[in-house]
Amino acid sequence: MSHTATPTVVDKKQQLVSAAFQLFYQRGVHQVGINEVLSAAGVAKKTLYHHFPAKQELLLAVLEQRATAWLDWMAGRLSQQPQGAPALQCFFLALHDWFAGEVPQLHSFHGCFFTKVALEVQDPAVQARCQQFRLDLAALLMPHLQCCWPQQAAAQLDFMLLLKDGAETQAALQAVPAAALRALSLWQLSARAAA
Amino acid sequence: MSHTATPTVVDKKQQLVSAAFQLFYQRGVHQVGINEVLSAAGVAKKTLYHHFPAKQELLLAVLEQRATAWLDWMAGRLSQQPQGAPALQCFFLALHDWFAGEVPQLHSFHGCFFTKVALEVQDPAVQARCQQFRLDLAALLMPHLQCCWPQQAAAQLDFMLLLKDGAETQAALQAVPAAALRALSLWQLSARAAA
DNA sequence: GTCAGGGTAGACAAGTCGGTCTACCTCTGT
DNA sequence: ACAGAGGTAGACCGACTTGTCTACCCTGAC
Numbered sequence A, B: 001m002s003h004t005a006t007p008t009v010v011d012k013k014q015q016l017v018s019a020a021f022q023l024f025y026q027r028g029v030h031q032v033g034i035n036e037v038l039s040a041a042g043v044a045k046k047t048l049y050h051h052f053p054a055k056q057e058l059l060l061a062v063l064e065q066r067a068t069a070w071l072d073w074m075a076g077r078l079s080q081q082p083q084g085a086p087a088l089q090c091f092f093l094a095l096h097d098w099f100a101g102e103v104p105q106l107h108s109f110h111g112c113f114f115t116k117v118a119l120e121v122q123d124p125a126v127q128a129r130c131q132q133f134r135l136d137l138a139a140l141l142m143p144h145l146q147c148c149w150p151q152q153a154a155a156q157l158d159f160m161l162l163l164k165d166g167a168e169t170q171a172a173l174q175a176v177p178a179a180a181l182r183a184l185s186l187w188q189l190s191a192r193a194a195a
Numbered sequence C: 001g002t003c004a005g006g007g008t009a010g011a012c013a014a015g016t017c018g019g020t021c022t023a024c025c026t027c028t029g030t
Numbered sequence D: 001a002c003a004g005a006g007g008t009a010g011a012c013c014g015a016c017t018t019g020t021c022t023a024c025c026c027t028g029a030c
Helices: A007-027 A034-041 A045-051 A055-079 A085-099 A113-120 A124-148 A153-174 A179-194 B007-027 B034-041 B045-051 B055-079 B085-099 B113-120 B124-148 B153-174 B179-194
Strands: none
Touching: A007 A034, A007 A045, A007 A055, A007 A113, A034 A045, A055 A085, A055 A113, A055 A124, A085 A124, A085 A153, A085 A179, A113 A124, A113 A153, A113 B113, A113 B153, A124 A153, A124 B153, A153 A179, A153 B113, A153 B124, A153 B153, A153 B179, A179 B153, A179 B179, B007 B034, B007 B045, B007 B055, B007 B113, B034 B045, B055 B085, B055 B113, B055 B124, B085 B124, B085 B153, B085 B179, B113 B124, B113 B153, B124 B153, B153 B179
């Protein structure tokens, strides 16, 4: 075996991460046991512990994959618009589609995975990974903000993240995709005021 | 024993609810075992199960007490201002004090208890109680909103709750009390636009 | 044919959970 | 004095948890 990973190995690992994400996202990390992940993924316990030394490592891999999937999706949406204000407006419209369950590759909406995990899991490595997602999101938005308000980009970023967090929470707790449109309304007021 | 509850009984029950709240709030309901609540409250296990048939009932009592404490505190803050716009602004200033840990009777800030519990616990009765808190909060704010915008009070309420949720999440995840002031800025823009 | 590697199923260990129960103690009313 | 309510400490039960380990199976190289 000269390769570092045979196709089968990669597949099993992926199946584990995908199954774990769906269960963790829907019901919470601590509510879902290893055995449930195993039966959902169709994988033996020994194989899980061959790839991941512990449940927490599996969770970190899940966070990693989710961050990539979410940020790639959002980056794709933003790139369909001109840089600056249109892309920033598109951000909230994309959130709306996500809340409404119209983005299959993100699975049906149950709030922000990173917010939920950060509130539930105390582990420092997990906390750090959730923080990193916020930084990556900030890096994604920052070029557009600097394009519109070179002097106040950081302050406007805080507004955007607050509106995103608020819309996600409201959408998750009340099952109302329109929360994204409310956030967009507020954002447009803020954008106009800062112009 | 003609009284329905002797003083001692009330005390033990209160100690249980208080200790459980602090632990549940800081570390999450599922992360805290019954035994930990018992030793923190200085109460025997049999006494707990004399007052509450199960852990979930204890959680419901904790939610009840927290709702009363939080809403009473906020109602007190709002009542110090004239009805309408000043009280609504005071809402966000009160949140800021809460985030900054300057409201001892609410304990040090770790996000909104009801949001955290609603995201963590699946039980329908618990979910319903968390929803009820949102309704009670809405009822607290509505008179002031109707005073300012009789026609658009409901829409403005959604804006306020979105800003509250966003500020709480941001403050909890980043330990930044200023999130409340950001929410206030956005609220003032919204208030001006709706005038 | 045979033999190792990576997979399977699942028993098992060690520990925690919520919840029950026994045995004892300490007040209070009469 | 004494019965009984309500408290304490903590042993105990069954179910569940993560993680280990045994025993087996299937496939591909030679």
